[in-house]
Amino acid sequence: MTPFLEKLRQLYPSDRLYEDEARLTPYVSDGLTVFRQKPVAVVMPLDSDEIVATLKLCHEFSVPFVARGSGTSLSGGSLPIDEGIVISLNRLNQILSIDPDNRTARVQPGVINAHVSSAVVQHGLYFAPDPSSQSVCTIGGNLAFNSGGAHCLKYGMTSNHVLGLKVALPDGEIVHLGNDSLENVGPDCVGLFVGSEGLFGIALEIQLRLLPIPESFRTILASYESLEAAGEAVGTVVASGILPGAMEIMDKLAIEAAEAAVNAGYPRNAEALLIIELDGEAAAVEAEFTALSTAIEQTQAKEIRIAQDNEERLLIWKGRKSAFSAVGRLSPDYLVQDGVVPRSKLGEALKEISRLGSEANLHVANVFHAGDGNLHPLILFDGKESGALERAENLAGKILRLCLKLGGSITGEHGVGVEKKSFMPEMFSENDLEAFKRIRQAIDPREISNRGKMLPGNEAPALSHSGPHPLEQAGLISRM
């Protein structure tokens, strides 16, 4: 490590290279604090050249690295790697250009998601992916985890909003994926990079697609006597043929937490709350609103409220987006899960989660993207109680397996990271995982880029885990 660090010191002044205990400590974890790992060093590059030089060094010495933005990952995606370095991208936070006519913007990876929208609002445009942490999380992280949010039901995830990328591959080579215009040629290389959880290098510049801000919004709150009833209402709304901008559900615990945090004005006596937002051209929204009202009438809604102005609408969303963190008010510790089930199985899944929670004697709060079937059960526990964390993790595992059993996925938007790595073999076959690994090795033969994340059991360098080629085994070829 010493020769590597010596070279790193030539690259960075001491105020942008952290090696001491006090400055490394705050980097030991991201938004998922149950995992902690101290890095060897943290570097804070100022431009692409410094990133490329850093990657070349890492490649030369086979030192693993993880790129980090605001460190909000809920799956340990930006957890440091043992014997590795953290490349902090916070100073690469410039919006490089805005093209309002073609509705695109070119940004650096450290730009905060919400800052893109505020920079283009004057042109009547916005960046659609809206993870709940959008006021904090960076575009680089959105890219790595193909982040979604409430409004991805209608507008799609990050991958639908990235046109082109300038990427530094793990060995420092620069490549351009996709292109800057709205149409593309050849295979979807951008698509391969988005959601790769940092395994394929670092995006230096990102060409984003922007959308016109919807002309009109209608935001409706409907409260229900049970979580299941709210889940079933989602099916009724979808069956009516409407595609709302967002459909979210919060249960009693989540409502209580969000109310305490932001006073969003949610009905406090509801067992479950369905938030539906319609957006688009005024005339279309009004027509949809009529259809939606009819659909909601068929459900067992106890109370219906409609946001009266934009301020009320924003407050409703602020409450929803604060819900995860706000649950910190109810419980000293909690685990957030991110499993997905087919929308038609929502009611069944929620009922089973509630049963599993009682069985484990743990409270589970639910706040989720109902329209996508993307669940977010928050398992509450007290870490000071011995064995509580293990019980919570055990329950989390059962919930993920339930999602798989119902034909869903272990993650909707938080990513696999380190947290759900061990569930990958339950979702993918050995051949699938082997294919992932081969792609990874083609791009990063030394497996230094975010080593130990997403793909199970491949912490070791490439050759040792894939073993010799079959022709080598047969003695037909050999390597130096």
Add this chain to the structure above:
Amino acid sequence: MLHKIPDTALAPEYAGMIKPIEACVHCGFCLPTCPTYSTMGDEMNSPRGRIFLIKETLEGRINSSDIEPFIDNCLGCLACVTSCPSGVEYGELITPYRDWAESKRKRSTTEKLQRFALLKTIPYPARFRAASRIARIFKPIARYLPKEFGAMMELAPTELPPKIDFKGHYPALGQQRGRVALLIGCAQQTLAPRINAAAIRVLTRNGIEVVVPKSQGCCGSLAMHIGESQEARQAARKNFDAFPTDIDAVITTAAGCGSGMKEYTHLFSGQDEDQRTQANAFSSKVMDICEYLDNVGFIPPKKNESTAIKVAYHDACHLAHAQKIRSAPRKLLTSIPGIEVLEPDEWEICCGSAGSYNIEHPDTAKILGQRKVSNLYATGADLIATGNIGCLAQIEFHSKDKKAPIPLVHTIELLDGEI
């Protein structure tokens, strides 16, 4: 957040630090509104980073000396409290921690001198006036002085307004609606006594009897926020004795003083029961002038003609974040015919004044001051109003190079109707 701070590790006055540590879920929602994180971009200069570092220090894994720079960099603006969905009361951590760490700290002689100078001059009007005269002499050579003193001389006022001696008592005009005691503050009384004069006029005109206790002194906030709790308690005790108890409220026109006095409950948490009771009783009566006027129902001054005036309102951190008072001043201002309140960008980001921060950390304070001034000027306002003397001084200092400076006033001066 999970922690392993031993139960026995903390004396009673520091036990309150545990709660905010446990409440933090490390989500990072505090990052973008933190003035140091947004200028420096590193975790140790963020609220959640500091909480983590303090936790590690209290657990005994890191020496308090190693985290000093990051703790010192914190402005204590509490923007993180406003943005925190988990309800972490960061102020209840950083203030006692600073005091806890101070006893273990080795400071250089110039640092000690600087702190001594701050604590022994600013809170005492006579000394502050004398010191300002001295500072005026040193101003031209400020940049050649050790950095601990350079900023002090640079920021010192060039000219002080004439002293105003307040009477001890001002009867309500018209029908009496209340009786309050006014904290006239220490630095404010030297820098801008006109603010308290306006406050007394507005209060009495609103039917409020105002008592100005003669033997009152500094509220101790300055000392409290730089880790000198004992000194702060001394100052507070003096005011417990000086202030009458048969009043509806203790009123202040300085956001920093208001937030500090509302924190007395925590400041005295480790003291004997009598003191705790006294602190709670005093603290529960503290109200900012705008908070109080809004509560009793403000009667705007009668004006024959209303002139249209655009006012950029600057939220003082210790009012908006620490005391959560944002709507009252806006409501009061817009009740005056002709006043339109404009909202600058980045309202939640501190202007860099933060008590004595701009003296102790001039570089960061300068970046923040310039950023604030450019946001305020971008509104195109005719006037800038705010509720804290520190912000007034800081904004004025950083707009001194402007070709057409926008006049700067305390909110109460506008409510007085003389402007």
